[in-house]
Amino acid sequence: MSLGVSNLVVKGRLDGVSLQCRRGLVTAICGPNGAGKSTLLSCMAGLLRPDMGDVLLGERPLSRCSTAQRAQWIGYLPQSPEVAWDVSVEVLVSIGRLPWKDAPAKEAQDAIDEAIAAMDLEALRHRPVSRLSGGERARALMARVLATRPGWVLADEPFANLDLAHAAALMRRFRQQTKAGRGVVLVLHDLATAMNHADQVLVIKNGKVEAEGPPEIALARDVIHRVWNCPARWLGDPGERALSLGQPSPFTLDSR
Numbered sequence: 681m682s683l684g685v686s687n688l689v690v691k692g693r694l695d696g697v698s699l700q701c702r703r704g705l706v707t708a709i710c711g712p713n714g715a716g717k718s719t720l721l722s723c724m725a726g727l728l729r730p731d732m733g734d735v736l737l738g739e740r741p742l743s744r745c746s747t748a749q750r751a752q753w754i755g756y757l758p759q760s761p762e763v764a765w766d767v768s769v770e771v772l773v774s775i776g777r778l779p780w781k782d783a784p785a786k787e788a789q790d791a792i793d794e795a796i797a798a799m800d801l802e803a804l805r806h807r808p809v810s811r812l813s814g815g816e817r818a819r820a821l822m823a824r825v826l827a828t829r830p831g832w833v834l835a836d837e838p839f840a841n842l843d844l845a846h847a848a849a850l851m852r853r854f855r856q857q858t859k860a861g862r863g864v865v866l867v868l869h870d871l872a873t874a875m876n877h878a879d880q881v882l883v884i885k886n887g888k889v890e891a892e893g894p895p896e897i898a899l900a901r902d903v904i905h906r907v908w909n910c911p912a913r914w915l916g917d918p919g920e921r922a923l924s925l926g927q928p929s930p931f932t933l934d935s936r
């Protein structure tokens with residue numbers, strides 16, 4: 681089932697954005713601060729109702745799906761790693777099973793155990809979240825999303841607080857999700873991660889689409905220059921690219 685938005689308008693925040701995400705692919709949403717990335721992801725998760733336009737899960741408007749269906753299909757990781765309740769890691773992760781409250785207990789426990797292992801939280805399973813580091817808390821929140829086993833993972837800056845090894849492990853996990861026929865949509869500031877790991881990229885600025893397509897096209901140096909006002913060039917081989925930045929001055933730009 682695809683997940684798409686067409687002509688989405690949220691006054692002052694999104695101005696006619698369209699995007700089609702397919703299962704089996706990692707889609708990255710990139711853009712400068714305030715571009716509307718989180719707003720778009722919230723609309724796609726059904727948490728923010730647009731002023732105009734549609735969010736479609738397959739053929740069906742998301743607004744016509746029940747809350748339970750939405751929660752079963754879409755796992756959403758918000759940008760800020762805050763937890764309202766001081767529960768243990770295991771209890772926090774088990775909240776991810778609430779949309780499937782009628783599923784067999786063994787299935788629920790397997791999903792929780794798998795998510796805890798995937799996010800390397802075994803040693804912290806019984807620790808209250810108030811006693812976790814920022815990165816550990818971010819991993820616990822991601823594990824909650826994975827425990828749902830949703831058809832779609834929508835994650836807003838999922839690598840922001842993670843160290844190198846945990847970020848790489850999470851990227852591998854996202855790739856496993858897509859290989860299993862699920863869809864992954866990530867808001868990313870790190871353009872190298874988007875370039876090396878996304879299958880398609882949407883670039884937005886001031887609530888409008890600036891570029892979209894395969895990473896090599898959507899994140900070409902002229903797009904980066906125009907959207908971020910930063911001269912930059914890609915180094916290295918495909919899949920291992922690094923971004924070399926120049927001075928963000930209009931007088932030193934080299935668009936070759």
Ligand SMILES: Nc1ncnc2c1ncn2[C@@H]1O[C@H](COP(=O)(O)OP(=O)(O)OP(=O)(O)O)[C@@H](O)[C@H]1O
Nearest residue numbers: 692693711712713714715716717718719720759869
């Ligand atoms: N609750 C809100 N009500 C009104 N305007 C908002 C609200 N939240 C964000 N905005 C504004 O909407 C615009 C888009 O915000 P959004 O959070 O979607 O940007 P973003 O691309 O995710 O930015 P960042 O990279 O800084 O996280 C910004 O100008 C922001 O100030």
